[in-house]
Amino acid sequence: MGDPSSNTVVMKPLAPSAKQEEQQAILLHIHPPGPDLGRRYPLLQAEYVIGRTPELDIYIDSDSVSRRHARVYVTHDGWHVEDLDSTNGSFVNDVKVKNELLRPGDYLRLGDVIYKFLFGSDVEAAYHEEIYRMTILDGLTGVHNKRYFLEFLDRELARAMRYGTALSLVLFDIDYFKRVNDTHGHLAGDAVLKELCRRLKPRIRREDLLARYGGEEFACVLSNTDKRGALNFAESVRRMMEQQPFAHEELSMKVTVSLGVACRLGEDKAEATEFIRQADECLYQAKRSGRNRVVG
Numbered sequence: 001m002g003d004p005s006s007n008t009v010v011m012k013p014l015a016p017s018a019k020q021e022e023q024q025a026i027l028l029h030i031h032p033p034g035p036d037l038g039r040r041y042p043l044l045q046a047e048y049v050i051g052r053t054p055e056l057d058i059y060i061d062s063d064s065v066s067r068r069h070a071r072v073y074v075t076h077d078g079w080h081v082e083d084l085d086s087t088n089g090s091f092v093n094d095v096k097v098k099n100e101l102l103r104p105g106d107y108l109r110l111g112d113v114i115y116k117f118l119f120g121s122d123v124e125a126a127y128h129e130e131i132y133r134m135t136i137l138d139g140l141t142g143v144h145n146k147r148y149f150l151e152f153l154d155r156e157l158a159r160a161m162r163y164g165t166a167l168s169l170v171l172f173d174i175d176y177f178k179r180v181n182d183t184h185g186h187l188a189g190d191a192v193l194k195e196l197c198r199r200l201k202p203r204i205r206r207e208d209l210l211a212r213y214g215g216e217e218f219a220c221v222l223s224n225t226d227k228r229g230a231l232n233f234a235e236s237v238r239r240m241m242e243q244q245p246f247a248h249e250e251l252s253m254k255v256t257v258s259l260g261v262a263c264r265l266g267e268d269k270a271e272a273t274e275f276i277r278q279a280d281e282c283l284y285q286a287k288r289s290g291r292n293r294v295v296g
């Protein structure tokens with residue numbers, strides 16, 4: 001990497017003003033999961049350099065992060081992030097940036113690591129709210145996580161039995177996802193996961209649920225939906241993913257999904273684990289029979 005100051009005008013960080021000191025700033029680690037998940041970095045000095053070198057102000061132990069990846073610094077108008085000619089770039093809300101003013105709630109991504117920028121006079125409340133969100137949402141894709149999915153499915157099964165309505169479950173995963181990671185890198189894989197959820201979110205009704213079940217596997221719980229409706233939904237998802245390539249920087253990747261569908265009628269007593277097993281068996285049958293298909 002070149003000298004980060006050779007081609008850019010470096011803005012000198014200023015000491016926080018009295019007004020800024022009243023408004024605290026924090027970087028909160030929200031992805032990937034692991035020992036640093038939920039760790040907060042209070043921004044108490046005028047400048048922080050972030051990267052893979054242990055001696056830096058904020059150390060990130062990830063091969064996707066450059067040795068000196070970015071700096072975060074404060075000026076009279078607030079906190080900024082500056083990319084230090086990193087290999088994989090710095091992103092604010094998924095937009096690649098060279099130097100950008102951070103706003104409260106912004107997502108800062110350095111390599112495969114994502115922070116949320118919290119700023120204001122009541123950062124502590126915002127921090128606890130974000131910690132709660134991390135218990136129910138996947139930090140990368142923004143959809144619900146496995147823990148929330150299992151709780152939601154238990155509730156919906158009980159509701160379906162109480163009111164005699166149908167409930168469907170669609171499990172699906174990305175075909176040959178390991179090949180995407182091995183060929184194009186984990187950042188490309190992360191981009192595929194995020195784009196898949198971005199495409200699918202508008203198709204999910206308010207009473208339904210989209211969740212990341214694990215790795216490249218996802219689940220959709222469809223309330224008041226019989227098997228025919230669930231199969232139609234699954235087929236529309238399959239076509240939506242197949243018809244438009246996925247993009248990451250200069251890459252264009254064809255991505256397909258395999259889907260398994262299970263349905264319970266209201267009078268059927270069922271445990272969540274058995275319901276998931278049925279959908280999972282259909283998913284693996286779809287994969288064994290050639291992938292890029294729906295089985296239910």
